[in-house]
Amino acid sequence: xxxxxxxxxxxxxxxxxxxxxxxxxxxxxxxxxxxxxxxxxxxxxxxxxxxxxxxxxxxxxxxxxxxxxxxxxxxxxxxxxxxxxxxxxxxxxxxxxxxxxxxxxxxxxxxxxxxxxx
Amino acid sequence: xxxxxxxxxxxxxxxxxxxxxxxxxxxxxxxxxxxxxxxxxxxxxxxxxxxxxxxxxxxxxxxxxxxxxxxxxxxxxxxxxxxxxxxxxxxxxxxxxxxxxxxxxxxxxxxxxxxxxxxxxxxxxxxxxxxxxxxxxxxxxxxxxxxxxxxxxxxxxxxxxxxxxxxxxxxxxxxxxxxxxxxxxxxxxxxxxxxxxxxxxxxxxxxxxxxxxxxxxxxxxxxxxxxxxxxxxxxxxxxxxxxxxxxxxxxxxxxxxxxxxxxxxxxxxxxxxxxxxxxxxxxxxxxxxxxxxxxxxxxxxxxxxxxxxxxxxxxxxxxxxxxxxxxxxxxxxxxxxxxxxxxxxxxxxxxxxxxxxxxxxxxxxxxxxxxxxxxxxxxxxxxxxxxxxxxxxxxxxxxxxxxxxxxxxxxxxxxxxxxxxxxxxxxxxxxxxxxxxxxxxxxxxxxxxxxxxxxxxxxxxxxxxxxxxxxxxxxxxxxxxxxxxxxxxxxxxxxxxxxxxxxxxxxxxxxxxxxxxxxxxxxxxxxxxxxxxxxxxxxxxxxxxxxxxxxxxxxxxxxxxxxxxxxxxxxxxxxxxx
Numbered sequence: 072x073x074x075x076x077x078x079x080x081x082x083x084x085x086x087x088x089x090x091x092x093x094x095x096x097x098x099x100x101x102x103x104x105x106x107x108x109x110x111x112x113x114x115x116x117x118x119x120x121x122x123x124x125x126x127x128x129x130x131x132x133x134x135x136x137x138x139x140x141x142x143x144x145x146x147x148x149x150x151x152x153x154x155x156x157x158x159x160x161x162x163x164x165x166x167x168x169x170x171x172x173x174x175x176x177x178x179x180x181x182x183x184x185x186x187x188x189x
Numbered sequence: 190x191x192x193x194x195x196x197x198x199x200x201x202x203x204x205x206x207x208x209x210x211x212x213x214x215x216x217x218x219x220x221x222x223x224x225x226x227x228x229x230x231x232x233x234x235x236x237x238x239x240x241x242x243x244x245x246x247x248x249x250x251x252x253x254x255x256x257x258x259x260x261x262x263x264x265x266x267x268x269x270x271x272x273x274x275x276x277x278x279x280x281x282x283x284x285x286x287x288x289x290x291x292x293x294x295x296x297x298x299x300x301x302x303x304x305x306x307x308x309x310x311x312x313x314x315x316x317x318x319x320x321x322x323x324x325x326x327x328x329x330x331x332x333x334x335x336x337x338x339x340x341x342x343x344x345x346x347x348x349x350x351x352x353x354x355x356x357x358x359x360x361x362x363x364x365x366x367x368x369x370x371x372x373x374x375x376x377x378x379x380x381x382x383x384x385x386x387x388x389x390x391x392x393x394x395x396x397x398x399x400x401x402x403x404x405x406x407x408x409x410x411x412x413x414x415x416x417x418x419x420x421x422x423x424x425x426x427x428x429x430x431x432x433x434x435x436x437x438x439x440x441x442x443x444x445x446x447x448x449x450x451x452x453x454x455x456x457x458x459x460x461x462x463x464x465x466x467x468x469x470x471x472x473x474x475x476x477x478x479x480x481x482x483x484x485x486x487x488x489x490x491x492x493x494x495x496x497x498x499x500x501x502x503x504x505x506x507x508x509x510x511x512x513x514x515x516x517x518x519x520x521x522x523x524x525x526x527x528x529x530x531x532x533x534x535x536x537x538x539x540x541x542x543x544x545x546x547x548x549x550x551x552x553x554x555x556x557x558x559x560x561x562x563x564x565x566x567x568x569x570x571x572x573x574x575x576x577x578x579x580x581x582x583x584x585x586x587x588x589x590x591x592x593x594x595x596x597x598x599x600x601x602x603x604x605x606x607x608x609x610x611x612x613x614x615x616x617x618x619x620x621x622x623x624x625x626x627x628x629x630x631x632x633x634x635x636x637x638x639x640x641x642x643x644x645x646x647x648x649x650x651x652x653x654x655x656x657x658x659x660x661x662x663x664x665x666x667x668x669x670x671x672x673x674x675x676x677x678x679x680x681x682x683x684x685x686x687x688x689x690x691x692x693x694x695x696x697x698x699x700x701x702x703x704x705x706x707x708x709x710x711x712x713x714x715x716x717x718x719x720x721x722x723x724x725x726x727x728x729x730x731x732x733x734x735x736x737x738x739x740x741x742x743x744x745x746x747x748x749x750x751x752x753x754x755x756x757x758x759x760x761x762x763x764x765x766x767x
Contacts, residue, residue, distance in 0.1 A: 099308075108300075131309040135313035138306050139287060139313075142290045143310075144289050145296075145302045145304055145306055146309075147302065158295075158297070159295055159297065160296075160297045160299050161296055161297070161298055161335075162299040162301055163300040163302065164299050165299070169299035169300070173297030
């Protein structure tokens with residue numbers, strides 16, 4: 072009975088730094104588009120959310136049931152799990168401007184980074 | 190259609206939807222997507238649902254329902270309204286439901302994408318149940334959720350090709366556009382079979398119609414077919430699919446009126462025939478129909494009485510007044526009344542309600558009283574088409590039907606108000622005969638296919654013990670009925686009496702004459718007898734006289750002491766010898 076509470080604390084700790092942003096990238100296999108999407112996403116994150124993000128890749132070909140739960144139909148899709156609210160962004164993320172707007176990174180990122188600095 | 194195509198006919202996938210498989214010659218194209226389009230509320234989802242559910246229940250083909258509009262909970266509820274427990278099917282692994290939630294405000298687009306996610310989900314759902322049937326309802330929602338129409342179109346084309354490659358018989362629904370079949374031109378991609386559903390309201394009465402716009406490589410009914418949605422799902426009512434090849438019977442059944450049977454060549458109507466009884470108001474149509482139903486119940490057959498005018502209680506009461514106890518048949522479950530106002534629903538709904546009632550009750554005799562009331566909910570052509578279908582259906586089921594028809598006084602009596610005379614096999618005409626300030630009912634058979642029937646008019650009299658058909662008199666003044674007939678009967682009776690008297694009188698006269706002659710004979714006989722006896726007497730007297738003379742002579746001789754001869758003869762000889 073005492074064990075279960077412990078794992079709960081771990082993510083709470085992690086949340087503070089690396090898991091401030093949890094982004095899930097849904098793809099179906101290693102297609103050029105999914106590879107491009109991952110590269111583009113990583114680039115944006117490195118640029119604006121360095122050290123504060125984590126990207127999880129979900130391959131629907133391996134876990135098709137996950138698509139239903141997250142209501143994924145277009146690929147690739149990035150789901151911003153955290154911070155809430157959940158946001159969805161579809162496409163190969165080549166349009167950086169739209170990625171920033173879509174994931175609501177630009178303003179928040181500045182605000183967050185400032186807040187963090189202080 | 191072109192000769193280069195293989196002669197192998199297109200494989201069909203039966204939908205199980207009543208009527209649809211007939212008019213599409215077997216169902217939807219198997220292994221291909223079909224576009225089902227129509228306006229809001231036209232029944233697309235229901236059609237698709239029924240296609241899947243019947244696939245599971247009747248054809249053992251599992252299905253996948255991919256919904257873009259309704260949540261699984263709502264879908265389950267909708268299915269349940271058709272009496273289908275979709276959750277049970279899902280539990281048994283016969284059906285998969287996937288709800289795709291598309292909400293524009295929740296999605297941002299950044300660059301190129303595809304709908305592979307949808308494919309993955311669909312593939313997973315298909316594989317999880319081994320589906321043969323797929324419904325996408327309504328995939329067009331994607332167009333409102335995603336802005337890149339170019340990608341969407343390409344992806345939809347790919348999706349339909351993919352479905353085809355997987356051998357899925359699919360229904361793709363689409364909302365009707367302004368001038369196009371679907372708002373987003375889905376018909377461009379789903380080209381094998383396109384079905385259009387339509388929902389029209391005219392004079393506050395709604396009619397649903399279905400049309401197969403296109404069916405590549407298959408013949409199909411070209412018309413608009415009305416269809417109905419009721420608690421058992423969709424029923425499409427093909428007008429012309431039945432054709433004229435129903436079984437016919439030589440057996441007959443009684444009309445319930447003995448003399449009417451006699452008029453029909455002694456045996457009544459053919460089983461499975463359709464009888465029209467027309468007449469103006471109050472000519473006894475319902476009574477004849479009730480007798481017909483009553484006779485069926487007496488034989489132990491089930492009768493369905495559809496009334497558009499009176500309540501069942503009222504009919505039972507009214508028929509009680511002419512000595513018919515219909516209530517007992519109702520109690521026994523042999524007679525069923527189906528009473529609705531014509532304006533209660535559209536013609537097509539009436540037709541389906543009838544189908545339903547007939548299918549459920551399985552009567553051998555159906556009465557519809559009166560068909561003319563339907564004119565309040567449809568045009569002549571519509572009513573005729575409805576009745577054609579109804580009659581075809583009844584004939585196919587070998588149900589003998591009697592339709593009553595109210596003709597309007599002033600109309601030529603020989604004109605049926607709905608022009609269905611060509612559809613019926615026998616036509617009884619009830620007619621008012623107005624003579625001498627009286628209105629009486631006359632009945633005659635206008636036509637009776639395939640039987641030698643009477644050409645005479647009979648007077649039709651309703652009494653408290655039933656119905657009588659009486660001979661009417663055709664005199665110089667025309668047909669005599671009612672009191673004129675009674676007077677004629679009295680006259681005839683008097684005449685008969687008269688001639689009887691005359692004959693009796695003649696007989697008496699003859700008798701008299703005979704008796705007189707006999708008397709005469711007796712008198713003459715007496716006279717004869719007298720004459721004979723007188724004659725005999727005279728002979729005796731004469732002999733007596735001779736004997737006396739002889740005796741006297743002998744005496745005289747004795748006195749004269751003459752030798753007496755032995756006998757007078759000798760003496761005579763001796764005397765002669767002298």
